[in-house]
Amino acid sequence: MIAFLPIIALSLKVAFFALLWALPLGFTLGYVLATKRFFGRRLLSVLVMMPLVMPPVVTGLVLLYVLGPKGAIGGLLAPLGISFAFNAAGAALAAGLVALPLIVRPIRLSFEHVSKDLDEALAVAGLTPWQRFIMLYVPSALPGVVAGGVLGFAKAMGEFGATITFVANIPGETQTISLAIHSALQAFDQTDLVVWLCVASLAISGLAIWGSEFLLSWLEKRLTGRRAVRHA
Structure with missing residues (x-):
């Protein structure tokens, strides 16, 4: 129980660090995929969503081959003292990558529901693309950002396959709740630890969902004066 x-x-x-890099990237990708038309858009959408349908172990192996000590990019970063394999930074990278599709999807849907007529009206009124983005697109996307953030955080908290493949199961360094439960289940005297970790995981998930519901309701009242539609 000392390790709990x-x-x-x-x-x-x-x-947290998985969300710190994945949420801004997810916001950007959601906006681009929802509002822009360009060659390769479908391919980009497929690549973004692939971690959601691929076995997590495969995602971890891809990261290992690309960013591992002898990987295509990892080998170039190693002489600079930058490493993602077998450490907490790599765990955040793996968890964020697996969570990215769940972050992008609700944000993209929020952007796709922005009224094109209103956008054109603001353009006719003389607002620049940046001004329209700040005044129209950002507020409209906030519910999707909240929903994507909660889903991404929950997925990152529970990630197992990609994490254990890319950064292993190192106590104190990469052993998250899921990995710790897996290790404890292999022992015969760790039942209490498993129970407490499961309870903690449920409590954290419940608090995150409650917080998102509260924030969505507050945002909806601020933006439209109506009660929020539950996105998360």
């Missing part, structure tokens, strides 16, 4: 709190802290840290 460090495991929870590491899991929250990994999920």
Whole structure:
């Protein structure tokens, strides 16, 4: 039971940093895929969604072959002292990559529901594309950002396959809640730890969903004066 709190802290840290890089990227990808038409758009959409349907172990292997110590990019970064394999940074990278499709999807849907007529009216009124983006697109996308953030955080917290393949199961370094439960189940005297980790995971997930519901309701009232439609 001594390891309980460090495991929870590491899991929250990994999920936070996974969201820190995946949410801005997901916002950008959601906007581009929803509003732009260009050659290769469908291919980009497929690549973004692939981690959602691929076995997580395959995602981890791809990361290992690309960013591992002897990988195509990892081998170039190693002399610079930059490494993602077998450390917490790699765990955040793997968790964020697997969570990225769940972040992009609700944000993209929010952007796709922006009124094109209103956008054209603002353009006729003389607003620049940047002004229209700030005044129209960003507020419209906020519910999707909240929903995507909660889904991404939950997925990052529970990620197992890609994480264990890319960064292994190292106590104190990469052993998140899912990996710790997996390890504890292999022992005969770790039942209490499994129970407490499961309870902590449920509590964190419940608080995240409750917080998103509250934030969605607040945003909807601020933006339209109506009660929020539950996205998460």
